[in-house]
Amino acid sequence: MGQPGSPGRRVAAIAKWVAGPVMAAAIGLLMATAVATPAAAEGRIRIAEQYGLGYLPLHVLRQNQLIEKHGKALGVDVTVEWVQLSGGAAMNDALLSGSIDLGSAGVGPLLTIWDRTKGNADVKAIASLNDMPLFLTTSNPKVTTLKDFTDADKIALPAPKVGVQARVLQMAAEKELGAGRFDALDKLTVALPHPDATAALLSGSGGITAHLSGPPFQYQQLDDPKIHRVFSSYDVLGGPHSFNLIWSKQSFRDGNPKTYRAFLDALKEAMDYINSNHEGAADAYLAQNKGSLDRAYVLRLLQDPDIRFTVTPNRTEAFADFMYKVGAIRNKPASWKDYFFDDLHGETGS
Structure with missing residues (x-):
């Protein structure tokens, strides 16, 4: 889009x-x-x-x-x-x-x-x-699954650990990384409003390498060829939510x-x-x-x-x-x- x-x-x-x-x-x-x-x-x-x-x-x-x-x-x-x-x-x-x-x-x-x-x-x-679907997007070409994130990555969320994006990330981690590992990526998350996080991801500033957001931000990000999608929340939850x-x-x-x-x-x-x-x-x-x-x-x-x-x-x-x-x-x-x-x-x- x-x-x-x-x-x-x-x-x-x-x-x-x-x-x-x-x-x-x-x-x-x-x-x-x-x-x-x-x-x-x-x-x-x-x-x-x-x-x-x-x-x-x-x-x-x-x-x-x-x-x-x-x-x-x-x-x-x-x-x-x-x-x-x-x-x-x-x-x-x-x-x-x-x-x-x-x-x-x-x-x-x-x-x-x-x-x-x-x-x-x-x-x-x-x-x-x-x-609405929520996309986890990233500018890191090495990341195609959650297993590929390292301590060098920063994932922007509006409310780490408690917001809906944070819960979706935890549900995805539990599903992909295994039982009991729902919070494995929490240490990589940082709090940023969606506009700030989108600007940071697109410009490469602040060390932000990923963002879990929602429309229209995720679609704007994917317009840039250096950004790609890691997952959609519809896949994580088994359908629209x-x-x-x-x-x-x-x-x-x-x-x-x-x-x-x-x-x-x-x-x-x-x-x-x-x-x-x-x-x-x-x-x-x-x-x-x-x-x-x-x-x-x-x-x-x-x-x-x-x-x-x-x-x-x-x-x-x-x-x-x-x-x-x-x-x-x-x-x-x-x-x-x-x-x-x-x-x-x-x-x-x-």
Whole structure:
């Protein structure tokens, strides 16, 4: 899947997304002001999103003001506040501190916070945001399997050891390197937001030789002839799976029923919009990400049959079973319904 322009042009485009220092400062501000931040009231919702096409439903919500629209239908004037963070750990810290009401990240961080807050804050998933493959890519020509990595390699992840990319890497290691070796590559991982990691991998800076990411970053990387794919998460999990989810505390859902309902109804409308209007969805993505990606390139990604937008969880139980087996969570869910609010329990999820 190609994009016009030289690798240098793509690095420049990605660099426009890079907000590492700004993002770090934002996280610090969130943590420093958490005590002074009042709990959300009915009609106010604070949502944290991340980088990448996996958050397109949230971009559509924001661009088309769908939460506000559905709030009015329920008789509530909803004020929506947006925060951008990177990585599931930062997302969960912000949610538990009271700085945000809804967090969004991969399946791994959701299971971590569900397990951590079970019987207390009771954080659960509201919905899935998509099914998407995650590619491990590398610039090291000697690496064709996980066995080929050495201590000279650095694998960039948004949240080492805890994020969904980290869990996929561990699941792949367990599968390829053998039982009990799930964490064999953890020592090679470093924390970098996807835009920073993509720029580093393409430019060869910072010693980064590999990156486990998601759309559109992995496709941009593969446009460069010196980058190749090591594996796809669809191979690791045996098929398509949920990539990103969105979640909240039970107390927010209970205390803000109309605002919560407005969000969920808006999210479902956003999914319908994306699936029926790729042109409009691409415009929403580009407007909210403020990058220099070619519009035709985004449209090609949206037409990829491996990329699907749905609220229904898919193969999340595979993550839960693995994380329980390796001791990453203490509570073993009986099914996906244990860590999702009951709004979607009528769906055929997994």
